Amino acid sequence: MSDGTKMSRRQFMKASALAGGGLLLACHLPFGALDAFAAGDAVFAPNAFLRIGTDNSVTIIVNKSEMGQGVYTSLPMLVAEELCCDWKRVTFQASPVAPEYNHAQFGPIMVTGGSTSVRSEWSRLSLAGAAAREMLITAAANEWRVKPGACRAENGIVLGPGGMQISFGKIAAKAAKLPVPKEPKLKSGAKILLGRPFHRLDSPAKINGKAVFGIDVTAPGMLTAVIARPPVFGGQVKSFDASRALAVTGVKQVVAVDAGVAVVADGFWPAQKGRELLDIIWDEGPGGQVSTTLMHEEYARLSATPGLVARKDGDAPTVLSQAKKRFDVEYEVPYLAHATMEPLNCFVDMKQESCLVRTGSQFQTVDRNAAARVAGLKPEQVVFETTFLGGGFGRRACTGSDFVVEAAQVAKAVMQPVKVIRSREDDMRAGYYRPMWYDRIAACLDDKGMPLAWHHRIVGQSIIAGTPFESGMVKDGIDDTSVEGASTTLYDIPNLQVELHSPKNAVPVLWWRSVGHSHTAFVMESFLDELAHAAGKDPYQYRRQLLAKHPRTMKVLEIAAKKGGWGKPLPAGHGRGIAVHESFGSYIAQVAEVSLDVQGNIKVHRVVCAVDCGRIVNPDTIKAQMESGIVFGLSAALHGAITLKDGRVEQGNFDSYPLVRMAAAPRIEVHIIASSEPPGGVGEPGVPPIAPAVANALFAATGARLRSLPMTPDKIRAAVNRG
Amino acid sequence: MIVFNVNGKERRVDVSPDTPLLWVLREKLGLNGSKFGCGEGLCGACTVHIDGYPQRSCITPVGDVQGKKVVTIEGIPENHPLKKAWLAQEVSQCGYCQPGQIMSAVALLDKKPKPTDADIDSAMSGNLCRCGTYGRIRRAIHAAGGKSAPKGGKEL
Known part of the structure; x- marks a missing residue:
């Protein structure tokens, strides 16, 4: 079962049929019916999230996508803690798409995102485990004719007075006949699982090559398709001649879809070969004029004009107009690709009355509904199965469902099982990037050197405008994801104004691991560092002074500084930088130690990270996510840039869009703050602080201040020469 | 054929x-x-x-x-020291790159049973990991280094 998601469909279809079309509505069923559909497999299914078999097996159904963040382990731990089962008997299954599995906070959709998996499911899954435990205990107590209060559960066994005991598996069928408690009580006392490091349940399948990712999905008679896409965004097919492509052995059909021209073959290679032989005339439309150089100029112009006000404390413009000395800076960051290691792909088997989609998605309900629209079916007629995701980072929660829609259109044209695979170049050039941003800030200091006014204008595309989420997520023209991290700064600055311009253009944009924070933390934490140096103060102490009202932020800052050896001597040419940022309910500080080689390449030697993410489930997962966020953020800080010229994306593969490799990966040390605060996220918040920590360390080492990402050798050399 | x-x-x-x-x-x-x-x-x-x-x-x-x-x-047999080390060090995140990482690491240890950090840098720098598991990969290779490796070549 730990191979992943393969088992789920058969079982759920069976469950669904017997439950009269609903999905695992066990809690609304007469429990006798369960034995029938469980077929000797699971006899106890008190709710949508867990099943217990007569063999003591415990299956936890997980409604979050596993894309590396460890939810196939941390969410089962939440259930198992309250269930008091034997952890060694726990396996996981990916949930189907059904209302029971919708996000607990984001409304009626199933989605994995916003670093919310643990924190949004904590209560629901704890209660699911507790309810099952109470039923098992009551069933055993009834057998023994004792009071349930005289019994307890431990490690998969119900223990009664006088040494009586019975395993969960043996009592499960009887427990299934009891009513589900409406208000189950959570355990008191010490936690058995939570807070201790446990091995991931999905690791064995992943190191044996047995884990099924979307790209591994196959079916009898399945075809494989690749799509020739327009060279610019918004371009369309004017006409095409497929005769040469169709002559390639293995090519079966060539069909036009909205995304371009699809070559359908009996394998990836013939499809790819066929695509190269397509003769297509494109209508580029205005997309051919898009250029990031021109956009940069437009953004710079816009930043000189007032935008919509996202936060206003005091009166920054007036204070600045009266200041004796002010600091005016511009910061900029480029478009970024998610570049998941597994290129986007999607399997669809469409029939007249049904449709099966199997893919690695973070956005199941949205994607399923999109497939249904293409198919002309009702959403309930589409079975949507989630595989393992070879990385997500937001790309697989696409507001336009692009990779699902194109596969559904190809499937509709061929009416045979088909998998559309994007080559790396397709994946990198077909859009949905972290937006390019341009920031202009003016600030002045009080007579003690502390920030008195901070006037910040942010220019960049909204990732929400123009999507179905606009009405709920854009308020008075302000998309919070554009300004988060700046408008929400915890620094105590009496006159603070944050404004936003949201220009529109043809380049598709999307959330990218840590969303707005991926840019605002770099800007805020770099410029604050500049002000500290301008005031002649230590950047660490400067931050402490501004965070007096925020003990959690203060604490991570202090731990990172202490463990990172702040103020201690360094080898010649090395520098230390510090940054702290709150995002997704977690507080993180990082200290980076860097040096520069003769070519101007930054070497990051060591990163020390302190994190307060509230109550924790699996500490090793938290460490892993911090390490992951730091390396991910470092790739962007040092290398990442998607640029467009004449409408064409200039990058295509890992030669032109490099990522950090083994030799460049820093030593990373993670310190988790013990906390009883509500849980925060961990998948994303490790990313934002690393770029400014490195930029600040570069300044400490060389005196060069980089206000533009990525920090490439040419920019660094220019900044060093400027002095 | x-x-x-x-x-x-x-x-x-x-x-x-x-x-x-x-x-x-x-x-x-x-x-x-x-x-x-x-x-x-x-x-x-x-x-x-x-x-x-x-x-x-x-x-x-x-x-x-x-x-x-x-x-x-x-x-690669399931009891290969590298596979065991990969589990012990909890290397995998999304897991997509890990088969390739392990194949590069197996080849490294076959040639150099106790690699240095520099050996690991040069043998492993052709393998990208978007989840950033490099530090754990390095630890796993060191942990497996020097332990006798069963030969590959059999279907699991």
């Missing part, structure tokens, strides 16, 4: 000889452990051993492996 040995078994495939080995393994032989990441030998997700050397199967025409011995992740 191209004949070669995969994980100890003779295999015959009737495909165009320019087809990359990766797609033959995945689509014709049902061995999905080797992954497609870049198609240009830049990311290492498709790494397999050909006559004992780590190679990028996405840019290796299957015609070139005629008569050769290919070992994939499925052919």
Whole structure:
């Protein structure tokens, strides 16, 4: 079962049929019916999230996508803690798409995102485990004719007075006949699982090559398709001649879809070969004029004009107009690709009355509904199965469902099982990037050197405008994801104004691991560092002074500084930088130690990270996510840039869009703050602080201040020469 | 007809000889452990051993492996010290690149049972990991280093 998601469909279809079309509505069923559909497999299914078999097996159904963040382990731990089962008997299954599995906070959709998996499911899954435990205990107590209060559960066994005991598996069928408690009580006392490091349940399948990712999905008679896409965004097919492509052995059909021209073959290679032989005339439309150089100029112009006000404390413009000395800076960051290691792909088997989609998605309900629209079916007629995701980072929660829609259109044209695979170049050039941003800030200091006014204008595309989420997520023209991290700064600055311009253009944009924070933390934490140096103060102490009202932020800052050896001597040419940022309910500080080689390449030697993410489930997962966020953020800080010229994306593969490799990966040390605060996220918040920590360390080492990402050798050399 | 040995078994495939080995393994032989990441030998997700050397199967025409011995992740025994170390160090996150990482690491240890950090840098820098598991990969290789490795070549 730990191979992943393969088992789920058969079982759920069976469950669904017997439950009269609903999905695992066990809690609304007469429990006798369960034995029938469980077929000797699971006899106890008190709710949508867990099943217990007569063999003591415990299956936890997980409604979050596993894309590396460890939810196939941390969410089962939440259930198992309250269930008091034997952890060694726990396996996981990916949930189907059904209302029971919708996000607990984001409304009626199933989605994995916003670093919310643990924190949004904590209560629901704890209660699911507790309810099952109470039923098992009551069933055993009834057998023994004792009071349930005289019994307890431990490690998969119900223990009664006088040494009586019975395993969960043996009592499960009887427990299934009891009513589900409406208000189950959570355990008191010490936690058995939570807070201790446990091995991931999905690791064995992943190191044996047995884990099924979307790209591994196959079916009898399945075809494989690749799509020739327009060279610019918004371009369309004017006409095409497929005769040469169709002559390639293995090519079966060539069909036009909205995304371009699809070559359908009996394998990836013939499809790819066929695509190269397509003769297509494109209508580029205005997309051919898009250029990031021109956009940069437009953004710079816009930043000189007032935008919509996202936060206003005091009166920054007036204070600045009266200041004796002010600091005016511009910061900029480029478009970024998610570049998941597994290129986007999607399997669809469409029939007249049904449709099966199997893919690695973070956005199941949205994607399923999109497939249904293409198919002309009702959403309930589409079975949507989630595989393992070879990385997500937001790309697989696409507001336009692009990779699902194109596969559904190809499937509709061929009416045979088909998998559309994007080559790396397709994946990198077909859009949905972290937006390019341009920031202009003016600030002045009080007579003690502390920030008195901070006037910040942010220019960049909204990732929400123009999507179905606009009405709920854009308020008075302000998309919070554009300004988060700046408008929400915890620094105590009496006159603070944050404004936003949201220009529109043809380049598709999307959330990218840590969303707005991926840019605002770099800007805020770099410029604050500049002000500290301008005031002649230590950047660490400067931050402490501004965070007096925020003990959690203060604490991570202090731990990172202490463990990172702040103020201690360094080898010649090395520098230390510090940054702290709150995002997704977690507080993180990082200290980076860097040096520069003769070519101007930054070497990051060591990163020390302190994190307060509230109550924790699996500490090793938290460490892993911090390490992951730091390396991910470092790739962007040092290398990442998607640029467009004449409408064409200039990058295509890992030669032109490099990522950090083994030799460049820093030593990373993670310190988790013990906390009883509500849980925060961990998948994303490790990313934002690393770029400014490195930029600040570069300044400490060389005196060069980089206000533009990525920090490439040419920019660094220019900044060093400027002095 | 191209004949070669995969994980100890003779295999015959009737495909165009320019087809990359990766797609033959995945689509014709049902061995999905080797992954497609870049198609240009830049990311290492498709790494397999050909006559004992780590190679990028996405840019290796299957015609070139005629008569050769290919070992994939499925052919590395489960009790291999590296696989055990990978579990002990909890390396995998999304897991997509890990088969390729392990194949590169197995080849490194075959050649150099106790590698230095510099050896690891040079042997492993062809394998990208977007989840940033490099530190754990390094620890796992050190942990497995020097332990006797059972030979690969058998189907699991």
